[in-house]
Amino acid sequence: MSARLRGTLLPVSLFLALALVPVFAKLGPESFILAIATRLVILALAAMSLDLLIGYGGLVSFGHAAFLGIGAYAVGILSSHGIDDALLQLAAALAGAALFGLLTGLIALRTEGVYFIMITLAFGQMLFFLATSLAAYGGDDGMTLSSRSQILGHDLLRSDAALYGLSLGALLLCYLLCRRLTASRFGRVLSGTRENRTRMEAIGFQPFRFQLVAYVMAGLIAGLAGFLFANQTGFVSPATMSWQRSGDLIFMVVLGGVGTLHGAVAGAAAFLLLEEVLSHWTEHWRILFGPLLVLAVLFARGGIAGLVGGRRG
């Protein structure tokens, strides 16, 4: 099998499997299966946007869940004021994510390596504590949504299958967009900067601008994921953007294979599977994640995508 074919095999089978979920869900506890699958697709979307930063930009953000939280809170806050129109909520989610990405990116991208990790973590924590202090919106406890977002006045997303379809559509669309993006002129400058920043400056590029745009774009996609996440859980709380969640997203990216985009989907699936299995076994399941990650890094450098083959760029 050629490397190119192997490279497309995994993403195609992943998306095919996801597309078949609603069919097979009918055979079992449908809403339970759809809930898990929707959660998987949404976390995959967030993880994929993080892979854009980690895998292509070499920017390990430890605060990516903040964008998930912004998207979720846009839904929660607007809906608590009686605004449940999906387009308005989505617009607010994306605007909030873009603004936060721009402001924090302008500062965080002045740093590199460990400092970048720490400063993105700090910004994420700032937003987390801001959310806990929002007494009007449930503070620590968060708030329950009265209904899912309305599309043009219709409660179309009330059906679990519809919400799943929307989420999967969003994942597929963003995946295709990111694939174009990473192969474009812009994407090459981004990856080039990861490999050798000085070289890029020496041929006339200003890496900061490209990194900032990538950072905002990744934030936008994660904000979209947050919008979907609130609709899936029907509940919004600071936990949506805890640092543990940011760590989980990094875990998914590494487990699935850094710098592949579709690896994030495989990583999210593996993560949720592990969570499911391990949490039945012991309540301290998170402790087992650490050693597993170390093993994954040591023995499967390219993650799941690397095992199946065809690592890009």
Add this chain to the structure above:
Amino acid sequence: MSAALRLQGLCKSYGALKVSDGVDLAIEPGEFRAVIGPNGAGKTTLVHQVSGLARHDSGRILLDGRDIGALAMPDRVRLGLARSFQVTSILPGFTVRDNVALAVQARSGSSFRFWRDAAREPELNEPAAELLARFGLAHRAELPAGLLSYGEKRQLELAVALATRPRLLLLDEPLAGTSHAESREVVERLQALRGSLTILLVEHDMEAVFALADRVSVLVYGRVIATGTPDQIRADPEVRAAYLGEEAA
């Protein structure tokens, strides 16, 4: 202000160490200038300051009469300056072609393009292919640059620097570590560039320096102690004492 590059009283210290100690230099447009000097004389640091990788403490750097001292490296590159590095600096994970194509891209329209597959843009690939052919790397185009031999990497760096279509090219020991045959090739290629752009060459290989340079400047302890034609430099007693004699000894 006819000089392509003029340095006036350039100073830089690392702690107590004066790495550039009032460097004055004027290179004419189209001139091939070599800078020689013993190890630690401050040649690389001089190239760093001119290219913008390092900041000078005082003095002026004029590119075609324009003071570029406050500009960041990418801005200087956009004004027509390019450089190679003493320690090879390439994108190891990119193919040889993409290393050059990316440098072409830097000078060819906006890079804030998000949709089109850059690897299939003829306006990037064609100039890249031409340069690779010129530097004997055409058969290596598809290979990740990190897998090239040391000598080939040095060639690639030259191709990358030229891909930005510079007016002033700074070369920091392009011959270091290359085989005899490879260094002859590089000298030939540099010879072919003569006159089409201004070149500042830092090099220890005296044979190459005396063959290529219109004029040679000698840098010792951060100071230019002599500038002249190869013949004048060879004959200069101060230079022989400070530098050439040292080599003979």
